[in-house]
Amino acid sequence: MLPVLVFTPGEPAGIGPDLAVMIAQRQWPAAIVVCADAHLLQQRARELNVDLAIEYYDGTRPQQPSPAGTLLVEHLPVAEPVTAGQLNVANGHYVVDTLARASKGNLNGEFDAIVTGPVHKGIINDAGIAFSGHTEFFANLANKNDVVMMLATAGLRVALVTTHIPLAYVNKAITPERLTQILRILHHDLCHKFGENNPRILVCGLNPHAGENGHLGREEIDVIQPVLEQLRNEGMDLQGPLPADTVFQPKYLEGAAAVVAMYHDQGLPVLKYKGFGNAVNITLGLPFIRTSVDHGTALDMAATGQANPGSCLLAINTAIDMVRASHNE
Numbered sequence: 001m002l003p004v005l006v007f008t009p010g011e012p013a014g015i016g017p018d019l020a021v022m023i024a025q026r027q028w029p030a031a032i033v034v035c036a037d038a039h040l041l042q043q044r045a046r047e048l049n050v051d052l053a054i055e056y057y058d059g060t061r062p063q064q065p066s067p068a069g070t071l072l073v074e075h076l077p078v079a080e081p082v083t084a085g086q087l088n089v090a091n092g093h094y095v096v097d098t099l100a101r102a103s104k105g106n107l108n109g110e111f112d113a114i115v116t117g118p119v120h121k122g123i124i125n126d127a128g129i130a131f132s133g134h135t136e137f138f139a140n141l142a143n144k145n146d147v148v149m150m151l152a153t154a155g156l157r158v159a160l161v162t163t164h165i166p167l168a169y170v171n172k173a174i175t176p177e178r179l180t181q182i183l184r185i186l187h188h189d190l191c192h193k194f195g196e197n198n199p200r201i202l203v204c205g206l207n208p209h210a211g212e213n214g215h216l217g218r219e220e221i222d223v224i225q226p227v228l229e230q231l232r233n234e235g236m237d238l239q240g241p242l243p244a245d246t247v248f249q250p251k252y253l254e255g256a257a258a259v260v261a262m263y264h265d266q267g268l269p270v271l272k273y274k275g276f277g278n279a280v281n282i283t284l285g286l287p288f289i290r291t292s293v294d295h296g297t298a299l300d301m302a303a304t305g306q307a308n309p310g311s312c313l314l315a316i317n318t319a320i321d322m323v324r325a326s327h328n329e
C-alpha cells in the first residue's frame with residue numbers, strides 16, 4: 001500500500017514552509033499532502049531560490065507520490081501576507097485550521113498519518129485560541145484524555161507524564177490515574193508499534209534524588225512507587241522511581257526501551273542535547289499516527305536556506321514506517 005501522509009508546516013513565518021519546500025525536493029515512497037497556503041509555499045520557494053511546482057490536492061482521486069520538485073497541496077489561505085521571521089496574530093487561526101483539517105482527514109481515514117511542522121504556541125494564544133501544543137490539540141479532537149508525548153533519537157526514547165503545563169501545576173497533575181495510563185500506553189506501543197519484547201522502562205522520580213526517602217518530597221512514595229508496584233504485578237518491567245539527574249547514563253540506558261520523565265524539561269533537554277535535529281516527536285495513544293519535528297519555529301532561520309531539515313525528514317520516514325507496520329508490511 002502507498003502511505004498517504006498529510007504535512008502541516010505550522011507557523012507561516014517560521015521555517016515550516018521552508019521544510020515543505022525541502023520535502024518537495026525528494027521523491028518519497030508515499031503521497032504527501034501539504035496542508036497550507038499554496039501561494040505562501042511558492043513565495044517561500046522563491047525566497048529560497050528553489051523551483052517549486054504546485055499540484056492541488058483532490059481527495060476524490062487515488063494518490064500517487066509526487067515527482068521531485070512538486071508539492072501536492074491542500075490549499076488553505078492565510079489571512080494576511082506572510083513576512084518570513086515576523087509573527088502576525090492575524091494568521092493564528094490559519095495555523096489551527098490547517099491542524100484541524102489534517103486531523104479530520106486522519107480521523108476519517110482520508111490520510112494514514114499526520115506529520116507536523118512547528119507552530120508558535122504564543123501567537124496562537126494571542127489570536128484568542130487556547131492552545132498548549134499539537135499533542136493536547138489532537139488529543140482533544142480525538143476525545144482522548146491521556147496521550148503520550150514521546151521523543152526519540154538514536155539510542156534514546158523519552159516519554160513524558162506531563163506536557164505543556166506550568167511547572168507550578170506539575171505535581172498535582174501526576175496522579176496515579178495519569179501515571180498508570182501513560183505507562184500502559186507507552187508499554188503497549190513499545191510492544192506493538194516499535195517491536196520491543198518485554199520492554200524495560202526507566203521511570204524518573206519527580207523530586208531531587210527521587211525524593212530522598214521522603215525528605216525532599218513525597219510524590220515518589222505516595223504516587224509513583226504504588227503505581228509501579230501495581231504495574232509490575234501485571235508483568236511490566238519498570239525500574240524506578242530513579243533520580244533523573246543520574247538515570248541518563250549508558251549503564252542504565254543500555255537495555256532500556258524508554259525513559260519516562262515526569263515533566264517536559266526533566267527529559268527533553270537530555271534528548272535534545274543528544275539528538276537535536278535528528279529526533280522525532282511521536283504522539284502515542286491517538287487513534288491515528290502522528291509524528292513531528294523536534295524543534296520550534298526558528299523564526300531567525302526562516303527563508304535563509306539554513307534550516308536543518310533532518311528532524312522533519314526523520315518525522316516523515318518514521319510516519320511511513322509506522323503506517324507500513326500498522327499494515328504488517
Ligand SMILES: NC(=O)c1ccc[n+]([C@@H]2O[C@H](COP(=O)([O-])OP(=O)(O)OC[C@H]3O[C@@H](n4cnc5c(N)ncnc54)[C@H](O)[C@@H]3O)[C@@H](O)[C@H]2O)c1
Binds near residue numbers: 015116300301307
Ligand atoms: N513542534 C513544534 O510545534 C514545536 C516544538 C518546539 C517548540 N515550538 C515552539 O517554537 C517556538 C520557538 O521556540 P524556541 O525558540 O524555544 O525553539 P526553536 O527550536 O524554534 O529554536 C531554538 C534554536 O534552535 C534553532 N533551530 C531550531 N530548529 C532549527 C532547524 N531546523 N535548523 C536550524 N536551527 C534550528 C533556532 O534557530 C534557535 O536558535 C515556541 O513558540 C515554541 O513553543 C514548537
Ligand SMILES: N[C@H](C(=O)O)[C@H](O)COP(=O)(O)O
Binds near residue numbers: 134149
Ligand atoms: N514539547 C515539544 C518539544 O519540545 O519539541 C514541542 O513543544 C512540540 O509539542 P507538540 O507536538 O505537542 O506541539
